[in-house]
Amino acid sequence: MLPATMPFLMSALTLGTIAFVVFFVSxxxxxxxxxxxxxxxxxxxxxxVGFVLxxxxxxxxxxxxxxxxxxxxxxxxxxxxxPNGGGTPSAxxxxxxxxxxxxxxxxxxxxxxxxxxxxxxxxAVHNMHVMSKDQEGKDFMSEQLVNPxxxxxxxxxxxxxxxxxxxxxxxxxxxxxxITVTE
Ligand SMILES: [Cu+2]
Numbered sequence: 001m002l003p004a005t006m007p008f009l010m011s012a013l014t015l016g017t018i019a020f021v022v023f024f025v026s027x028x029x030x031x032x033x034x035x036x037x038x039x040x041x042x043x044x045x046x047x048x049v050g051f052v053l054x055x056x057x058x059x060x061x062x063x064x065x066x067x068x069x070x071x072x073x074x075x076x077x078x079x080x081x082x083p084n085g086g087g088t089p090s091a092x093x094x095x096x097x098x099x100x101x102x103x104x105x106x107x108x109x110x111x112x113x114x115x116x117x118x119x120x121x122x123x124a125v126h127n128m129h130v131m132s133k134d135q136e137g138k139d140f141m142s143e144q145l146v147n148p149x150x151x152x153x154x155x156x157x158x159x160x161x162x163x164x165x166x167x168x169x170x171x172x173x174x175x176x177x178x179i180t181v182t183e
Contacts (some may be wrong), residue, residue, distance in 0.1 A: 014162065091115045096146060096175075098122035100169065104177035113157045118174040120146045130156055144169075 095102040096118050108114045118128045130140040142152035158181040168175035
């Protein structure tokens with residue numbers, strides 16, 4: 001939300017500032033006798049101001065549109081890369097999409113309780129079902145049905161290192177991923 005709206009606000013402010021400066025400068029210049037008294041010079045000046053403002057507005061609108069699109073994409077990319085690098089997170093966010101997990105490869109530390117927040121960013125119903133029964137004696141999972149736009153929070157904790165599969169019960173075998181449990 002914030003990254004998408006900030007460029008727009010900044011651009012709107014920029015446009016407002018430019019309009020104000022041009023208006024201010026116009027007011028000053030029109031008090032100069034040569035512009036105030038001779039109709040042609042004044043008209044030429046006003047036409048110039050109008051042209052500059054129009055170009056500025058067009059440029060800024062283009063910037064807003066481009067930044068809006070780019071910003072959205074980079075926000076998603078950042079979410080995909082969250083925060084499962086080399087660390088040992090105690091909280092992980094996973095997006096549920098149509099039909100994939102983002103990210104689909106998670107890493108957690110053995111013995112550490114990790115809170116997983118899944119958010120359904122798709123249009124279909126999804127869930128996250130961690131298939132740890134063989135290793136841990138039980139599975140972990142989000143709410144059975146996570147509706148579009150909704151979140152579900154659950155905790156996982158593993159007592160052994162290894163690799164554990166997870167899935168969306170509605171979209172196997174497409175919507176799957178793995179949790180690597182490290183030392
Ligand atoms: Cu699904």
